[in-house]
Amino acid sequence: MTLPQVPFDDRGLAYGDGVFETVLLRHGEPVLWPYHVARLVRGCQCLGIPTPCQAAIEATWQGKATAPLEVLKLIVTRGSGGRGYALPDPPAPRLLSQRTVFAPMVERWKNGVTVRICCLRLGHQPALAGIKHLNRLENVMARQEWRDAMIAEGLLADQQGQLVEATSMNVFWQQRGQVFTPPLDKCGVAGTLRRALIDQGAVSEASLSLELLPRMERVWVANSVQGVWPVHTLLSEDNVCLQRFQGDRHDKFQTLAHRLLGYAPTPMQ
Incomplete structure (x- = not known):
């Protein structure tokens, strides 16, 4: 798996300017998915980050499962740009995701x-x-x-x-x-x-x-x-x-x- 590369000037890396979700996948299907999407949207709204489109969010879990249980981690940052704490105008949010095999304790x-x-x-x-x-x-x-x-x-x-x-x-x-x-x-x-x-x-x-x-x-x-x-x-x-x-x-x-x-x-x- 090729992991996404985060630029040095990404605001999530520099300031924690973003939100994330950790989702249980069962046979490739996300569990409690509507709750995760709702919290992700609310987090973006609270921070004033444009929410990625629904198709892009859904695409993060679609694909062949590698194990019966996996964990999907989603990260949305405000992207790069802006001077200091000032916001980039316009913002270009960055959506990152990674799936890993999981076994509960x-x-x-x-x-x-x-x-x-x-x-x-x-x-x-x-x-x-x-x-x-x-x-x-x-x-x-x-x-x-x-x-x-x-x-x-x-x-x-x-x-x-x-x-x-x-x-x-x-x-x-x-x-x-x-x-x-x-x-x-x-x-x-x-x-x-x-x-x-x-x-x-x-x-x-x-x-x-x-x-x-x-x-x-x-x-x-x-x-x-x-x-x-x-x-x-x-x-x-x-x-x-x-x-x-x-x-x-x-x-x-x-x-x-x-x-x-x-x-x-x-x-x-």
Whole structure:
């Protein structure tokens, strides 16, 4: 595969001036595709980048599949040009894509995962909240906080200590039998699986402080590529155990989410 070359003056490279999507392909067909396109369009609109035409976006996944499961990454940048932060006039957006073979971490579906609370706190920027823009430095910095392979994810809160997301996944919890996820109107990435679950009526938005998280009945992290990982152990910023959550061999939340992604239910051990 010949990878696309990004010019030195591309604004996505220079400033993070663009958006991206990571899409699960099943037998060459994109999963949750309308949700990914909608978020891509919204991200371009938020940044004032002309959205590539629908035919160009659709062409990124059309073609022979190389494996039963692949991941398609789409990147839209504003293109090249402009003086400093000033915008090019007219802009010539650049659409890049790449497909790679993928295998989900099934053992994490079955056995659950350990997650830790990150020290880094997310800043509020409502103008960018929800979209998957190319400047993900907060997430990169948070991911540097641990190297232990036994820790699968890190949970991120905002400056007020309100839970927002994980470094590369959305976070969900169960309280009194209902499943919730944080609102993402001030910061964070609104995942496509998260949106689909809300539309299904399976998840509601609610705020939750970090100090209350250990009191919840269950916790999950999830995205549209890896699926749902039940959390069995929650660690503090200092890697002290805060809570061990009980698993469920018949995890209804995971089953529903995996049905949306085309993954078979996998009972926890």
